[in-house]
Amino acid sequence: MTISFDPTEHDHVGKPLPVRDAREKVSGRLRYANDLALAGMVHGALVRSPHAHAKVLRVDATEALALPGVVGVLTHEDTPRTVWDGCWFNYRGPALDGHARFAGDEVAAVAATTPEIARAAAALIRVEYEVLPAVLTAEAAGATGAEPVRDEGNLREPYVAEWGDLAAGEAEADHILHAVIDHPSQQMATIGRNACLADWEGDRVTVWTGSQTPSELKTGLAMALDIPQSKVRVQALPTGSSFGQWWSNNFMMITALLARKIGRPVKIELSNAECFATVKRRHKELSTGRIGVTEDGRITFLEIDHVMDNGGYGFKNDVGFFCVDNWGRAESGRCTVRAASTNLVTAGCMRGVGDVTLGNCVERLCDMAAERLGLDPVEFRLSHQLRTGEPLRHIMGHDVPEVAQARSDSKAFRAKVPADWPEPFVLSSGSTAEILREGAAAFGWDQRFVGWGKPNHCDGEIRRAVGVGTGIHCCGVELEGGTAATVRVNPDGSVKLHASVGRHGSGAETTQVQVAAEALGVTWDMIEMETGDTDSCPWSHGSIASNTMYRTGFATVSAAKDAKRQILEVAARNLFNCDPDDLDIRQNLVHRRTRPDNERYTIAEVLNAVRSDALGQFSTVIGRPTEAMPPSTTFARHFAAHFVEVEADVGTGEIRLLDYLACQDSGTVVNPHVLMNQVIGGAICGAGFALHEELHFHPETGAVMNDGFLDYKVLRSADFPARTQVIFGNSHDSVGPYGARGAGEAPIAAPVPAICQAVFNAIGCWVDLPMTPERVIAALDRLGHTPH
Amino acid sequence: MRLTLNRRETELTPAPLERLSDTLRAQGLTGVRVSCSEGECGSCTVLIDGRPVTSCLMLAAQAEGTSVETIECDDPATAALQQAFIEEQGFQCGFCTAGFILTARAFLARTPDPSEDEVREALSGSICRCGAYPFITRAVLKAAASLRGAA
Ligand code: FES
Ligand code: FES
Helix, strand or coil: CCCCCCHHHCCCCCCCCCCCCHHHHHHCCCCCHHHCCCCCCEEEEEEECCCCCEEEEEEECHHHHHCCCEEEEEEHHHCCCCCEECHHHCCEECCCCCEECCCCCEEEEEEECCHHHHHHHHHHCEEEEEECCCCCCHHHHHCCCCCCCCCCCCECCCEEEEECCHHHHHHHCCEEEEEEEEECCCCCCCCCCCEEEEEEECCEEEEEEECCCHHHHHHHHHHHHCCCHHHEEEEEECCCCCCCCCCCCHHHHHHHHHHHHHCCCEEEECCHHHHHHCCCCCCCEEEEEEEEECCCCCEEEEEEEEEEECCCCCCCCCCCCCHHHHCCCCCCEEEEEEEECCCCCCCCCCCCCCCCCHHHHHHHHHHHHHHHHCCCHHHHHHHHCCCCCCECCCCCCCCCHHHHHHHHCHHHHHHCCCCCCCCCCEECCCCCHHHHHHHHHHHCHHHHCCCCCCCCEEECCEEEEEEEEEEEEECCCCCCCCCCCEEEECCCCCEEEECCCCCCCCCHHHHHHHHHHHHHCCCHHHEEEECCECCCCCCCCCCCCCCHHHHHHHHHHHHHHHHHHHHHHHHHHHHHCCCHHHEEEECCEEEECCCCCCCEEEHHHHHHHHHHCCCCCCCCEEECCCCCCCCCCCECEEEEEEEEEEEEECCCCCEEEEEEEEEEECECCCCHHHHHHHHHHHHHHHHHHHHCCCCCECCCCCCECCCCCCCCCCCCHHHCCCCEEEEECCCCCCCCHHHECCCCCHHHHCHHHHHHHHHHHHHCCCCCCCCCHHHHHHHHHHHCCCCC | CEEEECCEEEECCCCCCCEHHHHHHHCCCCCCCCCCCCCCCCCCEEEECCEEEECCCCEHHHHCCCEEECCCCCCHHHHHHHHHHHHHCCCCCCCCHHHHHHHHHHHHHHCCCCCHHHHHHHCCCCCCCCCCHHHHHHHHHHHHHHHHHHC
16 A cells, blocks of 8 residues: 555654544444434324326315324425425435425325324324326426426536547547446445434424434525524434435425424434435436547547436536546547436436546546557546646536636736645546556556456356556535635644534544644544534535545645644744744643754643733633635646456356456545545446446336335445455645645546456457346347357 | 343333433433434444444334443443544544444354455445444454454
8 A cells, every 4th residue: 555645754644543522433323314303292104195296286184183193284285385495416305395306205294292103103193196198208298388397497508528629539540449337226235324303492393313414414504494594403323325316305494394393302213225215326328429549549639418317306416427527638529418307216416427427438438449449448448538737628517607707817816826736627536547547557457457358267158357447536526615614723722623524434523633633733532533424513504426535625724724823823822922923732732843852831731821811811712724725726636547357257247347446536535544445436336336236217207116125226244356456656736735636536436437447358249237137138139149 | 111221230221102212311421323214334343242233223122131232331342443444544524433333242252253345245234324334344343453463
């Protein structure tokens, strides 16, 4: 394992410290939302539409209300018509509006003294529907005369990124290759179900639920309830596995509304089937692409048309396709994303959004080109993937006027950026180059890759072969900005870090403390962190888009440095009688930089000296970010290069993973344990998508048919190779905290093309996703002969 | 009904069709995590007379007269596994962890010196969606070694 700096220069950064809540996790004491109860609480259950698309004509709750134990019912008639927006357009709609947009959509809710009574009451609520024509595919959504799923119409404005002269690129190409890849919808398939509890005190509501995005949830609740944000307090709790499922979800809005209606605290706990079928999923995405290459290996153009479905309430018009950046050396390109609303369960950002799907299409096209030219896939990536300092092809928000302006006048814009920061609009640091090279060497690629479509081992019906794939994702989205943190140093020298991040297993509650401890100079046991309480944590995007280390970490470090500055000013004035710049803090002790062992005071001593400070300061220090993080000036990405060996049985169609190497470039590694877990976890979820995972929708109602682990297969322990290795790249980012960038999403993007390529090399043809035994056999049948 | 719960004689009065997982959670044993409720994920695993059982599929009444142990039960093998899970970081979100530890405890009781592949197979009844499997495997091997050392 290579680590990107000399760990001895840091006290906390780079150390494999155990995660902060490890003891609670192994002892079963960590409190998830479904463990929580409130005094006087009642239980809610949701009434869901059986139809894909329908108007609610009448809700008759007479029978339900007559059931002993039932406390009250909420319908769209009690619900403000204000539309709430989930972050990054993952949801747009009123909490309830009498219009069911998918089978499983909420139409009413009921509260009762026990969950069983609530569920029984929900079944007794009679809803009269006017059934509307259902739009079940993106294609149908765009057809003339299609029934509108939403008032805004079914189609979002196409999102286009283009560069160079496509026509010239096409004319110059010696070979043009095509691919069409139908990406099924993946389910987050969370382990752990979520619950939401809401309690009103007067006109103010507190909501407890598992969420990666506490601040966004507060914003969403204020919109859905039509009240000021000051009246909403979110106490976000740890989630089970999430992968983007638990951001802000409509059932949370309904819980708060139901509690307000009946005047009692309410808890709604979703069943596993509800988690699978009614909340969120990855989009169904159909990628159609072409690539042109010259005989000498130049990519002259890359063109992709990508169609995705948003389901009922998603409102995205793009998927963050950083994969196009990664192959940005292509001389020209056009990538068009077209999104449509359908009467299927809402689709939104699942881990690696876009880079898992569209990224797979880009990688496929490049692999097809490399195969045609007989070039090694590692070498082909090394030749064509972007390097540090090269211009990005696709700038998120390129159509936003201020971004367009900044790009067109980049000199003036450059002047606003700190001198030691990277040039704007270019890749800030890192690339796939180093991890590809190191990975290829460690994997023995040159010996194990024996040519395109050729297994390196055959035995009866068994074929073995290797594959490589690369993945990329952002480190937060440039335009998002605004993320903050505060660091409060108490009179006894203990520290509380307030930064709103998710606790879904990504270790942010640990790594944020590591960078805060490093910046402040205290030992990490002195710091506690609050992640979920929106009354104390400043606004932040939360843990989405791999932004937690890069952006929240930046704010955390900045706030810690501000707290440190204040402490040193007090110490300089009251104790040392020197310039604050001559002082430093390490291991909780304030000392002179030049003579660290001479005169030393604890932080508590410094802050207690303030009690008599003539300037009347307080003995609590609050640090806040002093450096803005200009959202559009620095473009960081993180990278994955995965190497895999598979075994295909051409008789049964079964694919087994034999060996796996995951290489990751996230800049500085803040906690190797946490990062390894993220990398392997991503690889396993991506491998699941490549091999098994696919939601099935009912042909008439669009309802999710495989709404549990019985019918939705995910990888288990024995399905992933025992031989698994991780290598970290060595880059350093001049903006990210101690050189670190994002981490969690490139690792789910790389396995899909890597495994597809390995299967191609084993059996000589590309297989549709997911590559189940039936599909492998079907692909072999199309090939018309048993290979080799 | 009477049973031994975490090594104490206990009297419980579950409703007629109550699932064991609900009964145990109602006792404040939050380590009994319920996820799928259909016996597929293993997060609700408890030990009944030393055997791992998915408590979401079992009626509470069926536990009458048995010895039920959850992650909350003080036990040297559980402690060794917990320590190894912390050191190897055999989890991310932690929702599946108690189930994996109890499954591993029962497995190590039968197979004190397992191979890596035996561990991977033995744990395949459970799901860790976060994908901590390689670290879980390492943790179980490490705990096995430390328990053998202690024996
Ligand atoms: S909750 Fe019991 S096996 Fe999943
Ligand atoms: S740690 Fe999250 S499911 Fe295993």
